[in-house]
Amino acid sequence: MQQLNDFLTLIDNYVGSSQWFVYFLLGTGLFFTIYLKFPQFRYLKYSFRIVRGKFDRESDVGDTSHFQALATALSGTVGTGNIAGVALAIHLGGPAALFWMLMTAVIGMTTKFVEVTLSHKYREIAEDGSVSGGPMYYMKNRLNMKWLAVIFAIATILSSFGTGSLPQINSIASSAFSTFGIAPIVTGAVLSVILAFVIIGGIKRIAKITEKLVPIMAIIYFIGAIGVIGYNYQNIIPSLTSIISDVFTGTAAVGGFLGAGFSFAFNRGVNRGLFSNEAGQGSAPIAHAAARAHEPVSEGLVALLEPFIDTIIICMLTGMVILSSGAWTKKIDNQFQYSDMSILNGVYTDQNQEGKDLLYNYIAGKQELDMFTGNLLVTDGRITNEVTVVNSRSLAEDVVVLKNGKNLTGEIPVQNGRITNTENLLFKGKSLIHSAALTTEAFTESWFGDYGRYIVSIGILLFAFSTAISWSYYGGRATIFLFGVKGDIYFRIVYVIGFFLASFTDTTIIWTFSGITIALMTLPNLFGILMLHKEMKSEVGLFWKEWSDRFPGEKTPNY
Incomplete structure (x- = not known):
């Protein structure tokens, strides 16, 4: 699995x-923000x-209402990215990463407006x-680039797994296990059966469920988020300040966090x-194509709301929960994942600036450190070699090694800082955590206490599912485009x-694969939308x- 993750990481890089x-x-x-004169600000009230x-x-053609299309598209975007993705971004890049997430959303409002408008115009009846x-339909019907449409459709199918299926259930299962x-495997089995029943009904059943969910x-x-932020009210201003102040300088080391450029x-x-x-x-244009509308720009304006709701509101809430709680800088008892862990030869410390700099430069890829190769000697669960365990971009503490659930006494072969045989082997200790686990921990720092974990678990379940x-x-619509209606059932089974x-x-591994599939679909x-920029402007005018x-x-905006 480690070799697979290394290979995927190389591609993702x-x-x-x-x-x-x-x-x-x-x-x-x-480009579109300037070219269309900032539609995300001027057109926002019309979107509502x-x-x-x-x-x-009454004569509008489609399978869903505007709200159902918006709800379906939002249910596709409001998922683990809002809970686990925000936590991962802050874990990797510090508070400044949240700022860039928000800026991406502001710019993304225009991008979403454009892609939905053009896609809606060239939709078809299956x-x-x-x-x-x-x-894929504007690529085929307007650009006459069937080959590009095929590439996009294949990427959509891959991304339906990399974005919609794999990381979502993984986050649900991880949260259900920790809470x-x-x-x-039990969580996966139960939800897989429920998922199968839902998606068999097609877009109309999906729309009815998502508009309620x-x-x-x-x-x-x-x-739940307001409960955390209110409980840690004294950290609200410092958290907001850190988002802005670190934007162009990077985040200095604080607590167990070793810094980020x-x-x-x-x-x-x-x-x-x-x-x-x-x-x-x-992705969103596929959901919005089903909306009842005679004018494609009207549906594009509905889509303009998605990044606003998804990222500017919900992701900002998650970010403030993580920052105000302080959980992102705390080392917490957890079970290490081998893809997050490496073993250095020699003893390093994060208790002085020199040690922090060495460790930061290592995790940032700026400096190589001597990786341990040989047999790791373990007595009653404790490592006796002169080594340092790094986990989740932090110096691990109080490391305990277990095999078959019991403290290990024996040897573990290590090659270039990586465990070569992980069967029935478990490393536990204190380190930084990320993704859904970090958000879950942050939600306990509130009036709800440990019950905050249940809010995250329920949120992940609903959001991700x-x-x-x-x-x-x-993915099903992309399959129909490539293989016809008969191919859809086989896609759903897989x-x-x-x-x-x-x-x-x-x-x-799932997050790494997800990053690759997103890029393959986006490019x-x-x-395509850049090639049709003049047509987009013409559609807005009409x-x-x-x-x-x-x-x-009624006075309308200038266009």
């Missing part, structure tokens, strides 16, 4: 985690009115009578921001199987002309 990908994503959003049915016609749409002690999960999560915070913030709101990825439901639809298997697979979509004709006494 050239794609999703590379600087050029981040600049291309933000650059596209900035359209969601309420202001622009509807063989079974349902509406089918997404970037309730339920074995991940989204408000419920938002309310529960909001109450500007470029890493920027990259991780943008990367996790995209994972959270999916702006530019091309609804995301898995929506992404099954996205999707449910993958959902089950991911419940007990290494978290880090063709960004290329929309506001129709709005003026229908509501003659």
Whole structure:
């Protein structure tokens, strides 16, 4: 598994985690923001009115209402990215990563507006009578690039696993195990059966479920988050200050956190921001294509709300919970994941600046340290060699080694800082934690105490499961585009199987795979919408002309 993760990480370094990908994503959003004169600010109030049915016609074609389409798309974006993804971004890049997540969302509002508008315009009616749409249709019908549409559709299917299925159930299973002690395989089995029943009903059943789930999960999560932030009220201003003050300098070492530079915070913030709101990825247009609307820009304006709700509101709440609670800098008793762990030859410390600098430069990839190779000697669970265990980008403390549930006495072969045989072997101790575990810990620092864990578990269950439901639809539409309606049932079967298997697979591998699939889906979509920038501007003009004709006494924005 470690070799697989190393291979995926190598690929991700050239794609999703590379600087050029981040600049291309933000650059596209900035271009449309300026080109369309900041629609995310000027058109926002009209978005809310359209969601309420202001622009509807009885003759509009589609399978869902504006609100149902928004709820379905939101259920696809509001998932582990809002709970685990924010925590991972702060763990890697410090508070400044949250700032870049928010900036990505502001720019992403325009990107989402553009991609949904263009995709909605070129949607089609599938063989079974349902509406089918997404970037692959404008690529085929408008750009006449069937080859690009095929690449996008294949990437969508891959991303339905990398974004919608694998990391979602993994976070649910991990949270259920840490909170309730339920074995991940049991959680995976039960939810896989429920998922299968839901997705068989298609978009209409999915829309009915998501329009109820989204408000419920938002309310529960909001109450829990406010409980933490209010309990730690004295840390609100310092937390907000750290988000801004560290933007261009990076975050210095504090507590068990060894620090993070500007470029890493920027990259991780943008990367996790995209994972959270999916702006530019091309997923939301597939859900919005099913909406009843005669004018594509109207549905684009509905989609404009998604990054605002998903990232600016919900991710900001999660970020403030993590920062105000202080959990992101605390070493906490946990079970180490081998992909997060390395063993250094010699003894290092994080109790002085020299030691912190050495360790930070190592985890940041700026300096190589001597990795341990040989047999790790363990007596009654304690390592007796002169070595240092690094876990989750921090110096591990009070490390205990267990085999078959009991303190180990014996030898463990290690090659270049990695355990070579991990069967029935378990490392535990104090270190920083990340992803869903970090958010769960942060939620206990409130008036709810340990009951805060249940809020996160319920939130992850609702958020992540609804995301898995929506992404099954996205992957299914891509399958229909490639193979016709008959191929959809086979995709759903594989999707449910993958959902089950991911419940007990290494978290880090899943997140790494997710980053790759996001990039593979995003690049063709960004290329396509840039080619159609003039058509987009023309569509906006036609929309506001129709709005003026229908509501003659109302002043409309300049376009």
